Every structure is written in C-alpha cells, then in structure tokens.
Amino acid sequence: MEAPRDILRRKKRVRQRKLIIVAVVTTLAILLAVIIPLAVILPKDRQSKGLSSIVLLPLYSYAEPEAWKPLFEVLDAHADVNFTIIVNPFNGPGLTQYPENNFVTEIGKLNAYENVRLVGYVRTTWATRDLSTVLADISTYSGWSALESFDDNSTIALAGIFFDETPSIYSPEAAAYLGTINQAVKNASGLLPEKLIIHNPGTTIDPRLDDLSTDITVIFESSYQDYREREAILSSLPKDRLRCSYIIHSLPSKGFRDLGKFVDSISVQAGALFVTDLDERYYKSFGSNWETFVSVMPT
Ligand SMILES: *[C@@H]1O[C@H](CO)[C@@H](O)[C@H](O)[C@H]1NC(C)=O
Numbered sequence: 001m002e003a004p005r006d007i008l009r010r011k012k013r014v015r016q017r018k019l020i021i022v023a024v025v026t027t028l029a030i031l032l033a034v035i036i037p038l039a040v041i042l043p044k045d046r047q048s049k050g051l052s053s054i055v056l057l058p059l060y061s062y063a064e065p066e067a068w069k070p071l072f073e074v075l076d077a078h079a080d081v082n083f084t085i086i087v088n089p090f091n092g093p094g095l096t097q098y099p100e101n102n103f104v105t106e107i108g109k110l111n112a113y114e115n116v117r118l119v120g121y122v123r124t125t126w127a128t129r130d131l132s133t134v135l136a137d138i139s140t141y142s143g144w145s146a147l148e149s150f151d152d153n154s155t156i157a158l159a160g161i162f163f164d165e166t167p168s169i170y171s172p173e174a175a176a177y178l179g180t181i182n183q184a185v186k187n188a189s190g191l192l193p194e195k196l197i198i199h200n201p202g203t204t205i206d207p208r209l210d211d212l213s214t215d216i217t218v219i220f221e222s223s224y225q226d227y228r229e230r231e232a233i234l235s236s237l238p239k240d241r242l243r244c245s246y247i248i249h250s251l252p253s254k255g256f257r258d259l260g261k262f263v264d265s266i267s268v269q270a271g272a273l274f275v276t277d278l279d280e281r282y283y284k285s286f287g288s289n290w291e292t293f294v295s296v297m298p299t
C-alpha cells in the first residue's frame with residue numbers, strides 16, 4: 001500500500017504530464033496554423049520579390065532572315081517586358097552609310113515594337129580607340145534615321161549608343177574622352193529624343209568616371225561562376241539600381257531549377273539585365289533558357 005505522500009506525488013506527476021501534453025499539442029496546432037497558410041501563400045509571393053527591370057540584349061548576330069526569330073517570338077509573347085537591344089552589324093555600324101539590307105529589314109521590324117528601343121554598338125577599347133573614329137561611328141548610326149525600312153513604315157532610327165569596353169580606372173584623359181563621346185550622343189540629331197547612353201566597363205568604375213549623362217553602366221559582365229564569387233561585394237555597393245546593368249553568361253543549364261528566383265535576386269541589384277546559359281558566342285545566338293529568362297523578368 002502506498003503512503004499518502006506517494007499518492008500525492010504520483011497525482012502531481014500525472015497532472016504535470018497532462019500539462020506537458022496539452023502544451024505540446026497546443027504548440028503543434030499553432031505551428032500548423034501558421035505553416036499551412038504560409039506554405040499556400042509563399043510560392044505565389046516569391047514572384048513578386050524582384051524589382052521591375054528591363055532586358056538589355058546584346059544582339060551581335062548577323063541579321064539573316066529567321067536568325068532573330070527567337071527574339072521576335074518573345075517580343076510577341078511578352079509585350080509587358082521592355083527591351084533595350086544592342087545592334088551591332090559589323091563590330092560597329094560598318095563602313096557604309098547604311099547597314100546591309102538584311103539588317104535594314106530586321107531592325108525595321110524590331111523598331112515597330114513599342115516595348116523595344118535600339119542602341120548602336122560602338123567600341124572604345126578602354127578609351128584608347130581613336131576619338132574621331134568613335135565620333136564617326138556615332139554619326140553613322142545617327143544617319144540611319146534618314147532611311148526608311150522596306151517592309152513597313154518603321155524606320156531604323158536608333159534611340160542611343162552602347163559604348164563597349166569603357167574604362168573603369170580613372171585618369172583625367174579617360175574622363176575627358178567619355179565626356180566627349182557622351183556629348184556627341186546628346187548632339188546627334190538623328191538619334192531618337194531619348195538619346196540613351198550605355199557604358200560597358202564590365203566591372204565597377206571609379207566614381208570620378210560616373211558621368212551623370214550616362215544612363216546605364218554595365219557593372220558586371222562575366223560568367224555565372226564569377227558572379228557568385230563577386231555577388232556579396234556587388235550587392236554591398238551603394239548604387240542606383242536603375243543606372244546599373246548586369247550581364248551574366250555561362251549559367252549552368254542543368255540543375256538550375258529556379259531561374260525566376262535568380263533573376264529576382266539580381267533585379268534587386270540592377271535594373272537592366274541579361275542572362276544566358278551559353279558559354280561561348282553568348283551574344284551571337286540565343287541560349288536554351290532565353291524564353292524562360294524573358295518570362296521570369298519582373299515587370
Ligand atoms: C505606311 O504609310 C502609308 C501612308 O501613311 C499608309 O497608307 C500605309 O498603310 C502604311 N503601311 C503600313 C504597313 O503601316
């Protein structure tokens with residue numbers, strides 16, 4: 001027979017156990033009540049984590065009929081996405097007044113889209129290319145506005161210039177060079193009123209080279225692997241995302257499940273984006289993730 005004190009202790013233990021069970025069940029119920037609605041909400045919510053951005057497409061391929069078909073397909077399917085497209089007939093505008101007929105036809109078609117603006121490719125070889133040659137290239141592109149496209153009433157007039165290989169290291173000469181070429185774009189009467197100026201140093205620049213007339217600077221142009229290595233540094237930089245662009249190639253095409261999540265994450269850093277899974281000739285054709293990339297662009 002138990003002593004009365006033992007009976008009391010046993011009852012107390014039973015009470016405590018009951019309390020613990022009630023506490024555990026209540027906690028589980030609360031957790032489930034929180035987790036289940038979150039699980040339902042989160043997948044939908046994820047898409048809105050990106051910030052509205054544009055596609056900056058280096059279109060360096062030859063304008064053979066059909067060659068730009070993957071581009072026209074996404075333009076038709078995604079009228080809500082804005083595209084700034086870099087045309088590059090001949091490592092620049094070429095040696096003739098107007099580009100070849102194939103380019104005239106295809107560029108004219110691109111210009112007919114309301115969500116497209118076109119810029120002409122001009123390389124500057126880190127501010128060492130002969131300045132008068134660069135000014136002549138700008139002038140040639142500007143002159144395109146005088147020509148009408150064959151197929152319809154759209155013209156091949158460009159909205160601005162993409163300067164490739166701009167310097168990232170400051171010198172007074174480099175700053176003066178960039179100031180002159182930017183001014184030449186602003187002066188060019190044949191470019192459309194926006195007169196967009198894009199610089200591509202491919203890396204971050206000395207702040208003294210950041211001319212406010214430059215609309216967008218490509219502060220990252222390299223492989224996905226390089227991006228992962230520099231991501232922390234890049235994201236910690238103070239910057240105006242709308243004046244920044246990232247161009248990232250060599251994305252892993254297998255095992256890259258959530259391109260949307262990746263594009264969301266870079267859109268927070270830069271407002272003009274291009275990513276491709278091609279690891280060579282990245283700007284001369286369309287990667288297997290081209291359509292998916294455009295479809296996940298945050299608008
Ligand atoms: C081009 O313009 C002319 C005259 O303004 C018009 O009659 C014609 O329908 C236009 N063509 C297209 C394809 O828009």
Ligand SMILES: *[C@@H]1O[C@H](CO)[C@@H](O)[C@H](O)[C@H]1NC(C)=O
Nearest residue numbers: 135180181182183184185187
């Ligand atoms: C731009 O135009 C201004 C005013 O006409 C002129 O002084 C300047 O030299 C021009 N600069 C370039 C690079 O065309």
Ligand SMILES: *[C@@H]1O[C@H](CO)[C@@H](O)[C@H](O)[C@H]1NC(C)=O
Nearest residue numbers: 052053054080081082298299
């Ligand atoms: C696209 O461009 C139009 C016209 O400039 C603008 O109203 C719209 O906000 C832009 N959308 C995005 C997602 O950039």
